[in-house]
Amino acid sequence: MDVQLPFLPFSLLLFINNFLLIIHEAGHTFFGSFGNRFMAIPGGTLLEIxxxxxxxVFGWWNHRRITAELGLLLTAFAWSMYWIGMITLLMFLLYPFFERDK
Incomplete structure (x- = not known):
């Protein structure tokens, strides 16, 4: 029985996540090489996005459909991980204020 998966298989998600992690860490090094620590800190997220x-843009400009789709998939994954992290951080910081009333 062939079952259609509604989401990407776990191994592909793990590969995308590890790829973006490497790009993220390279962003710290790349932006830190300019000698400015301020840009080295957000540089990981900047390069990851x-x-x-x-x-x-490269795939779209050169009419390479697969490359454009891959870039769009990676961009969507990077943005979603960024916002999930921001919402989690915000909820972590606001949690003491919500529990104080109980």
Whole structure:
């Protein structure tokens, strides 16, 4: 019996996550090489979001459909991980205020 998976298989998600982790860590090094510590800190997230976006733009500009789709998939994954992290951080910081009333 062939079952259709509604989501991407776990191994593909793990591969995308590890790929974006490497890009994220390279962003700290890349932006830190300019000698400014301020840009080294957000540099990981900047490169993690900009690099897949550049892959998408390259594929779209050169009419390479698969490359554009891959870049769009990576961009969506990077943005979703960024916002999930921000919401989790916000809820972690606001949790003491909600529990104080109980």
């Amino acid at each position: 900009l690099f897949p976006l550049l892959i998408f």
